[in-house]
Amino acid sequence: MEPTTAETATALGSTLRKMRRVRGLTLVRLADLAGLSHPFLSQLERGLARPSMASLDRIAAALGTSAVELLAGESDRREQVVSHVLAAHEGVVGPYGLGTARLLGPELLSFVPMDVRGANTEPGTVHRHSEDEFLTVLEGTPLIELDDTTHPLRPGDSATIAARSPHRWWSPDGEPYRLLVVKEAQGVARMHDALRDTTEVPEDWS
Structure with a gap:
């Protein structure tokens, strides 16, 4: 089953929060680095807002990553099977x-x-x-x-x-x-x- 829009927003918010905390950044500091508002980033992390691609690019740059990696998320599911085949039409x-x-x-x-x-x-x-x-x-x-x-x-x-x-x-x-x-x-x-x-x-x- 494909994830819903709400599930996607929640997953993106979780990824943003993890990356921000790993880098030791507060929401206010990340907002300053990305040139975005603190309340907007707070909504993103809680899965209550969807960023434009321009905003996502700015957040990715501030975190030292890329938009495509933010969209894919940081997986910590090491217990899952790691062997994997990806078809040519698949992939984020x-x-x-x-x-x-x-x-x-x-x-x-x-x-x-x-x-x-x-x-x-x-x-x-x-x-x-x-x-x-x-x-x-x-x-x-x-x-x-x-x-x-x-x-x-x-x-x-x-x-x-x-x-x-x-x-x-x-x-x-x-x-x-x-x-x-x-x-x-x-x-x-x-x-x-x-x-x-x-x-x-x-x-x-x-």
Whole structure:
């Protein structure tokens, strides 16, 4: 059975609340970062309002994630079977940067694979997030900016983007591109953050 509008709104609100709390943000602070009102975000978290895609993009940017990942939700259902087959016509679809992404599986594993497509000629906003990210070019010849250096890409080329590294990509000639993007799941990224902040590598580590 397909979820109702009310169920979808409740699920989105729960995801927003989880992400906000994990990042240590109050509703007031998130509202300030997203340029939205505090009462509106409160209604969203309680499942009493539905955001426009523009508002969802602003909230996602403030949380350091993407609209498509907000729509899919943060799953903590680890007890469910993780083996999964996704048909070509299935998967959550939504905005990802200046393009569109389709999630290629449930967020039950330590990674989130996405089919990302776009044709944006403008680089857009520089993105930074707490997850490591990998991409490989399936189609097109986009440019990617990594740590203030621009690299031309062709089909078969790939890029590894370390957590918190500034990056963005675009099509210099407006031709469509298609990328396979794989990101860490939120929980794994939080664990890695903790390790980066607290763990020292022994001098004799080899």
